[in-house]
Amino acid sequence: MTTKEDGGGEDDDMDFDDWTSVGRGRGRGKEKVLKEGRVIGSQNSKRNLEECSSDEENRAVRKKVTNEEFKVILKFRNEDMSVNLSPIQVSREIKKKLGEVEFVKTLRDGNMLIKCKSEEQKNKCMQIDNICKKVVREKLIVGENRVSRGVITGFTLEEALERLKKNIQGGEVRRLKRLQKHVNGEKIESLSILLEFQGEVLPDKVKIGFMSFSVRPYVPPPLRCFKCQRYGHIAAVCKGKQRCAKCGGDHRYDECGVDVQMKCCNCGGQHNVAFGGCEARKKAAEIQQLRTIKKITYAEAAKSVQEKRTVQKSQQVMSSTSSEPSQILKSGMEITMDKLILFMAYVINCTDQVKQKTEKI
Template sequence: MENIYSKNDERSTVSSPWMSLCSLDSGDGNPQSPKIPDWVIKVLQQSKRTLVATRTDKKSISQLCPLFLEKAIKQFGEVNDIVRRKDGTMLIEAKDNTQAEKLQSINAIGDCEIKISLSTAQNTCKAIVYDSDMIHWDKEKLLESLADQGVTEIHNVKTSPRNNIHPNRSRNAERTSTPTFIVTFNRPTPPQHLKVGWLTIPTKEYVPEPIRCFQCQRYGHFRTSCKSTAICSRCSEPEHRPGPCKQDYKCINCEGSHSAAWKGCPVYKEELEIRKIGHRFKIPLLAVKKIYKSY
């Protein structure tokens, strides 16, 4: 897989959370400080300047008049960016850490109570564990017993039978449990292992797969919200079901000679690296992607 360092050849050595998450070996057994590309350094610098605004009544903050929102925010100066999100929250990028701290003091817009804070992801994390016997354990009892280790949720990854001719049918088929579990913790970083009775189960960093639309084959959204024309994942032409496509491969994302679903696609790799950095440093993906695209 293409390394994130390939984004920019100019590298710097910095002290950051990155140090605790990766290291390089000099070849003689002595670890060296990792070389951090400029775009990742910028992500780290921005990590404490990206805020999320929410309403305490759980309604969409976008329903508030943008004039009042702007007035409340601008009392602390101009911000770099404000973005509405589909989940009803608002992403605010402050100019610096001082401004970010001041913005977090805003608790109301008119009669509406709001909260501006670092993303809740700052205090949570996920990890992957593999254990085939775990499928048979009582989930509620397991959650209760792991609460003192910070576990708040356990999700079993399930798969559907593959059906290349009728993919819609395969997605609606009965899903089968796998030995893979995604565990959520109420802490910034996951432990190296879970202790379940006498068992010690190692954990692995969780990075969700990039989202690819099965309608237009582009990344970043689901088919349910796509308004584009349906595209064949094999040849990039307008979809021509029924029956499997026999045209030459052409990826709609990079125009390479492969399917849009191929995980070796350079665009897929780019999306995956953006997600790795976003989840590793608890920064909204939209903010990470904006920095990545600017380099």
């Protein structure tokens, strides 16, 4: 079995998705082992027992996959990402390649989700190498090969990543990459290393030699559309209008004038749309953080952040308009305190009675 490793931190893109996946290679390896086991098993009764148990495991895995409803995500090549496909053409091609499927959906990140009707169809789907000439670079079965991403920090630029990978204990590291940071609008290498672990549970700590490093969850930067400049989707799936990142006008960034007044089309502020202090960007970052930590969908995280912000705003309005509402709150508190004291007295009373009764017995 050969596993390709990436160069590590050489390209500018922070996205892990450009990396060569080693997960599927491992999967194939396991399959081979099982098949070999079966061949030997037919000649040996003891082996047969083992085969049974591994078959049971297989069944359990199959059951889990059934729960995931045969969903496959096709990830497209970056250069093909912006190619828009006709839904009619896509449907025709998928019907030709797979037959009737449950549904097909273009995801927010531009990739494609196909819900198949059977295991067999799902396996066929895993063989697809393009959709209407849009090249598929990776295929993922939803629910399989789950990974978790974390960051450790304090590594000088001289530290060789491959050597580091070999020496990390406390979790199975699939890939690692040096993170970059923005300084005065320029991207430079940071002291932090992004680690991708096999499995859903992120370790709290890893050890390198005798030293221990705490692992914090990795929160990817918010996804911003280069067409409409809004957060949460990419240009390939954008339904919005063209907006300039610099002045907010209805033209592309490279078509913008030189001495134009900066205006953010997301919050109205006098800054470039990507400015770190932008309220809209802060909100998008908050959504991204919630999404990562709670492992929920973008829509769920966005709803939750919106609700939280609405509550915060109404509280601010309440405390700033007049003192009356806070008085109401105060008197409300007093009532609850009174009730609490009564309740406690009641509880003490009850326990006293119980004591008396038990003493009698």
